Amino acid sequence: MQLSAIGVPVEELDTPALLLDLDRFEQNIAKMSDHFQSRGVAWRPHAKAFKSPAIAHQLRKAGAIGVTVAKVSEAEVMAAAGIEDILIAHLVVGPHKTKRLAALQRYADVKATVDHPDHVAPLGEAARTAGVTIGILVDVDLGLHRCGVASAADALKLASLVSETPGLRFDGLMGYEGHTLMIPDHDQKQAAIQEAIGTLLTAKDVVERAGLTCRIISAGGTGSYQYTADLPGITEIQAGGGIFACQYYTQVCGVEGHRPALAVLATVVSRPAADRAILDIGHKSVSQYRTPPILRDYDNCPVIGLSAEHAVVELAPGEDFPIGKKVAVIPGYSDFTFVLHDRVLGHRWGLVEVVWPLLARGMLQ
Amino acid sequence: MQLSAIGVPVEELDTPALLLDLDRFEQNIAKMSDHFQSRGVAWRPHAKAFKSPAIAHQLRKAGAIGVTVAKVSEAEVMAAAGIEDILIAHLVVGPHKTKRLAALQRYADVKATVDHPDHVAPLGEAARTAGVTIGILVDVDLGLHRCGVASAADALKLASLVSETPGLRFDGLMGYEGHTLMIPDHDQKQAAIQEAIGTLLTAKDVVERAGLTCRIISAGGTGSYQYTADLPGITEIQAGGGIFACQYYTQVCGVEGHRPALAVLATVVSRPAADRAILDIGHKSVSQYRTPPILRDYDNCPVIGLSAEHAVVELAPGEDFPIGKKVAVIPGYSDFTFVLHDRVLGHRWGLVEVVWPLLARGMLQ
Structure with a gap:
């Protein structure tokens, strides 16, 4: 049985998991690198x-x-x-x-x-x-x-x-x-x-x-x-952080031409009301510094509340978020999200391609 | 040469370091335990x-x-x-x-x-x-x-x-x-x-x-x-968190009879102005959730700014904060401070008595 996440379809991963869309990541890297090279x-x-x-x-x-x-x-x-x-x-x-x-x-x-x-x-x-x-x-x-x-x-x-x-x-x-x-x-x-x-x-x-x-x-x-x-x-x-293009950089700082590459994969764990879904992420797995996290694929369903281990999502009418569904959440701020995780899972074409340990996390001194 | 922190005077520790005043910690524990026991x-x-x-x-x-x-x-x-x-x-x-x-x-x-x-x-x-x-x-x-x-x-x-x-x-x-x-x-x-x-x-x-x-x-x-x-x-x-009595519980939630037991030890690393000292702590080592951290021993010197790895302290006239001085900072919120550290150092009578690894930090799933 395989214990590494490599090769696993993203939607089969347990959550919360820190995900990096490698195509977008590489596009953001190229954009920044080109920008600096062209200016010497x-x-x-x-x-x-x-x-x-x-x-x-x-x-x-x-x-x-x-x-x-x-x-x-x-x-x-x-x-x-x-x-x-x-x-x-x-x-x-x-x-x-x-x-x-x-x-x-x-x-x-x-x-x-x-x-x-x-x-x-x-x-x-x-x-x-x-x-x-x-x-x-x-x-x-x-x-x-x-x-x-x-x-x-x-x-x-x-x-x-x-x-x-x-x-x-x-x-x-x-x-x-x-x-x-x-x-x-x-x-x-x-x-x-x-x-x-x-x-x-x-x-x-x-x-x-x-x-x-x-x-x-x-x-x-x-x-x-x-x-x-x-x-x-x-x-x-x-x-540095522009390679991830979190909400803080793209929405608050107005950085242009970057595509969000970082997300926290979360699971819908509770459906207490027709217009409310609860995710298994919170302040301890995603940052809302300066701006809230958003659901990558559901513009119409904002994260309206965050506590330590819960995120409250307001569901648009007609959205079906069954318990067990997984959603990708773009962090408010990438910096303060990385320090909460021990690894980031890079994925391409729907499969995990690489697992990078965050070896400098916790290096506070 | 001793590599463990145990027995080391607190003021000789490198910073940032998460500190637990064991006398106060035990008093807070006793207070909560007595409270529950007396009420069955x-x-x-x-x-x-x-x-x-x-x-x-x-x-x-x-x-x-x-x-x-x-x-x-x-x-x-x-x-x-x-x-x-x-x-x-x-x-x-x-x-x-x-x-x-x-x-x-x-x-x-x-x-x-x-x-x-x-x-x-x-x-x-x-x-x-x-x-x-x-x-x-x-x-x-x-x-x-x-x-x-x-x-x-x-x-x-x-x-x-x-x-x-x-x-x-x-x-x-x-x-x-x-x-x-x-x-x-x-x-x-x-x-x-x-x-x-x-x-x-x-x-x-x-x-x-x-x-x-x-x-x-x-x-x-x-x-x-x-x-x-x-x-x-x-x-x-x-x-649980009352055993630490951070600012959130004592100041925001009005919890009574607890004494702050948790602090992040920080070093003054910059003195760019007569009324400003910069500490080597920030969002990545101390939480300001709901309320800012405060200097434990300097009521008159508030933390007026926090960035990822810097805290800005406004010095009261006459306060001497030379570069290299160490200060204890009571976190805004203990929960969100613990998740940033790998260990907590318990001290008594000015010496480190115990080093407790935070083994469940990063356990997000």
Whole structure:
């Protein structure tokens, strides 16, 4: 008897199961890869979106230069799987993490960011102790007001400090225009992104005029890449989640030309009323961040309620949802759905083709 | 060199880490256990809250009769860990799950619920095929309008069908007054819970007058137990999460006399402005469901923003949050925080005392 899901018809899978439509997935990958290639900008997809080295390799084969991650432990998973160019787009703080980051350099080029002088000495010391060099980007606040230095002058000060610190290598700048993603109007969004990226490029000019080379200027996410990649001076874009095209990206961020590739397969487990069906999914298997999940094949039957392990679907008149029926549900947000699952099942022509374990799920440190 | 966290001072742990203050945890357990014992009602805590057999055993030692779970796979984890009385407070649908539920009966008494005639025959068939008996509760809608039969007459019909089905054992009724949890006014909440539980007890009367015995009448959650346990006729309460006393229960549901026992340890990783600190936690390590997380020891410094891997803290004037400082953050909702972690670290007197793996995390089916 076969215990692997590979070759099994999708409708025979037990639920909830995280599904990836491989044809659509590959179309989305090609769309993003073409977009970046045609603009001469590199692609460093954020692996926080999918947590899977196998998916990282699919993107690498399509032209990605490596990955972005948020955590040292995610970088360890990616490096162990053979991804050799990694950016930790976060601050690496504390002796446990600096030691791990330094040790990892012998297996991959794992860069980190800094936004304060206090970050620099511990990273340099860890690098020297391990006998390695750590590449560093200075994080610049582009208006999101989360992390990042507040001015080009501060960026220069920090870049100089990094470049003078033995064990560290100044690689350039990073910024994230995350505050612009949900601007509905095209022109306003474009203007906001231009202003944000302008802040990053101004910092680049100031740093480079002082004689320091920024070989990397990294920015962008799925919600902004269709604008940001057009701006000269950016060397790489971190967009990752667009390969799945969940509701958040297509409906809230207005990303165009992507087709939803990710779904959670669910079973109708209760029919308490003629206009109500209950699915065996909820907050613990699908995200409704910023926008509710939707039924992929039933536009007329919205998900009107979500609790931990139940989804309430309002049935349109005449829709027949018998107990046991399976439906595909497109998540509100793919990022926050992946972290709830241990594997994703890729399918084509109605059959499971591949099972990818989400090896970086739970890598919080 | 020691690789286990046991014995390590809490402030030396790497972050994010899920922490359990064992003194407070035990106080909360004692409070709930005493509450139920003094009212002569059994305690069947919902293990969806914590996903850990080790915690289930702590509750069993404090008087719990077993656990509630939401999924067959959670029941498998609990049964394999020696928990012998389990209620799956959900519908069990589909051949994969009915087969697993039946097979599990030889290791624990694992009851399931039904709310539709279509649930009954497949469960009976699975039980007979495996040569076992499955205990069944009929789920009654108490006003939440999620699952459950809509009337006492329907409850009786379904109870009769169950009791006539070889392989099944009719054990009683279940309901959940989940729509009453957040009613702020005490008297209004009490009235709403009385009305909801009244629906369940009416169904019980109708079923029992027809000659069927309800040995179990199961209801209640943490957000309602301080009312529901007072109502005669209820035999057991499913409240689980109160042992952690997250913000959702204490602030949103008004649960009284519990002290917050759960926290996510976080590190200050960025200080981009005098009034702003950034922590290395976010939606992927702490839940803000219904209410934001708070800093346990800094009432004056609210969490004003949460993204996937960042929390933004607004610092009160004069607060010193240097980069590298560690702070304990009480989650918005404990349930949705546990599913993001692989283990919880129990501590007492400043030292880690126990590491409990969350073996039922990811058990979605």
